[in-house]
Amino acid sequence: MSPSRNRRTRWVAGSAVALALLFAGAATVASARGEAEAPGPRTPSARSADAGFARDMAVHHQQAVEMSFVVRDATGDEDVRRLAYDIANTQANQRGMLLGWLDLWELPKTAPEGQGPMAWMPDGGHSGHSGHAMQGMEGMDHDGALMPGMATRTELDRLRAARGKPAEVLFLQLMTDHHKGGVAMARGCAERCTVPVERRLAQGMVEAQQSELDLMADMLAARGAAPRP
Incomplete structure (x- = not known):
């Protein structure tokens, strides 16, 4: 990887983590103060977009953390390992916040x-998606892909078995699909959630993951590969 691309890898990855932590800090302070800036119920209902997003994104994030730890142990490439660490760190922190809000709201x-999953979004989140970003979302046998962009159990097994460059490429492709699905979910919350601090966190996810999508496209190109169609 060229020095300029290496510098971009470090800058974008670091910026994504900083942005996520900034939103996390703001969200924590706002939650502690019981902020209520917009009309709507102070405590969301179990069937609300706020609760649905918190539940579903917590599951979505957990898979991203898992895939990041898998590739960290499958390659010695510092750029991929750095990206995996940043994704795992950011999404584990956000997952804790989402689950903490459910506890605060006394919701399951x-x-x-x-x-089911994605019931809080129109069409269950199907609108605007195609290809692998929606893989496994239709039919009874989704092979573990419960939400947009999630990897199937078969794909996770392939990632666990891969080593070196094949592991790097598969991780970047799977995480690209994962981020595309996550961005769609976060945009859905930014539009539909009623809790201001949760909407801001969702918008922060959109911005950070879009930056990482650009970075991963560059990293795939450097390895002679491309995102899946």
Whole structure:
């Protein structure tokens, strides 16, 4: 990787973490103060977009953390390992916040009876997605891909078995799909959630993950590969 691309890798990855931590800090302070800047219920209901996003994004983030730890141990490439660390650190922190809000609202971490993943978004989040970003979302056998962009169990097994450059490419492709799905979910919350601090966190996710998508496209190109169609 060229020195200029290496510098960009470090700058974008570091900026994404800084942005995420900035939003996390603001969200924590706002939650502690019981901020209520916009009309709507002070405590969301279990079937609200606020609760649905918190539940679903916590699951979505957990898979990103898992994939990041897998590739960290599968390659010695410092740029990929650095990106994986930044993703794992950022998304683990955000996941803790989302689950903490559910506790604060005294809401369960599982969906209400009869409401599956992504029920809080129109069409279950199907609108505007194609290809691998929606893989496994339709039909009974989704192979573990519960939400937009999530890797299937088969794909996770392939990632665990891969080493070196093949592991790097597969991770970057899977995480690109994962981020595309995550961005769509975060935009949905930014539009539909009623808790201001949660909307701001969602918008921060959109901005940080868009930056990482650009970075991962460059990293794939440097390895003679490209995002999956």
